[in-house]
Amino acid sequence: MADSATDPTANGSSGNTLKGSMYPTTTITTTTRPLDIMITNLSRTDAQAAYSQIASGPVAQNVKDQSAKTTAEFSNLANSRQTPSQPAATGQPLTHYHSFFSELLSWNNPRASAIAYVSIVSLIFVARYLDLIRYTFKLTWMALGVTVLAEVAGKTVLGNGLATQLRPRKYYTVPRETLDSLIGDVHELINFFVIESQRILFAENVTASAVAAFGAFLSYYLVKIVPYWGLALVSTTLLFFVPLVYTTNQELIDHHLKQASDVIESQTEQLRQVANKHTAQATEITKQYLGDYTAKAQQMIRGQTASSKSTQSHLNESDFPKAPKEGFNKKEEEESSEEEDEEEPLIAA
Incomplete structure (x- = not known):
């Protein structure tokens, strides 16, 4: 009886108290359940408090601030794509990429410029160490193989291909506005490089032309010992960090x-x-x-003239032979007699 009186489960009921029992079963059941509920509520409250503390903490707030600043800087960089008011030396307007790259390389938006530099460097390393063409072919045959197997297996088992079920109702097409905008941007970008190369060639800015000449001179010798990707990496680093060092x-x-x-x-x-x-x-x-x-x-001319005059003064007429006068007189008489003979027949006639 003592055992049955002290055992809370001896009577098979947990909700009634037994005579002689000092600790009824209802006390145990009514105290354990609220504890579990309290512990659960406390754990949820603590988790929510910890999450709210982390979400509103200095680290999360700093991340939000940096994200907002980065978004604002990219917006400023995008809004800077405007045609400069100052034209080229020939008078023709420049492209909006002139102001865009000037804003990018001036580090007025440091987060955007840093992200652009890291992106370009990453592309250089990806092109150097990853065989993009080979991986493109691999991804293509894997994707096509999966779609073909899914279509064949679906038609064999279910009677309807799985790729057919995933096929969109209308294939995606590029809108004309997007294509026109893209073509316009590509056109402006190409003209940017064409105009800048001519401005450098014809020394519109002497400093820029001198720097370009010095860079080409160094590249001519560095290309013998540095690979092309290394040369591109060095050029990109100098292009981004020389303006930063100058502005600093x-x-x-x-x-x-x-x-x-x-x-x-x-x-x-x-x-x-x-x-x-x-x-x-x-x-x-x-x-x-x-x-x-x-x-x-x-003096030489005067000396020659004086010598000729002195030579003439020392000469006499006797030094030269006399001209024959009698022969000329006889010839003149003969010519005059012939003229008289010709005139007489004319008079007679």
Whole structure:
């Protein structure tokens, strides 16, 4: 009886109390269930609090802020695609990619510029270390194989192909507006490179043309020891980070550039003065030599004239033979007699 009185499950009922029992079963059942509910509620509350704390914490807030700033910078970069107000040296308008790349390389939107640089570098490494053409063929035959097997298996087992069930009601087509916009962007991009190459070739900006010439000179020798992908990586890095270094240290660089330009101008002025001095000396020497040669030539001419005159003064008439006068007189008489003979018949007639 003692055992049956102390055993809470001896009577087969958990909801009634037994005589002589100090701990009824109802006390146990009514205390364990609320504890579970409380623990569950507490765990859910803690999870929600932890999630809200993480979601509203400094890390999550920083991520949201950076994401919003990145989106804003990409919007600014996209809005910068406008035709510049300043035309080319020929007067023709530039493309909107001139302002776009100028905004991109100036690092006015650092997150967008950094993402663009990382994307280009990633594409260079992907093109170098991944055989894209081979993987494209592999993905193509795998995708086509899956669709063909699904279609054949569906028709064999179910009587209807699985690829047919997944086929859209209308195939996707490129809208004309999208295609026109894409063609316009490609046209503007091609014209950007064509115009810039001509501006560099004809030295519209002397500094840019000098930098391009120096880069081509280095590339001519580096291409012998550096592969093309390495050369593209170096060019991309210089193209992005040289403007960044300049904008970061603009005052210091401008100061040194001014000093260098002053030194070059002073040296150029000294060379110009030395060249003018030597030119003046050469001109004076040339004039002196020409004067000397002219005086000597005149003296020589005068000496020849004086010698000819002195030679003529020393000559006499007796030094020359006399001309025969009698022969000329006889010939004149004969000619006059012949003329008289011709006139007489005319008179008689």
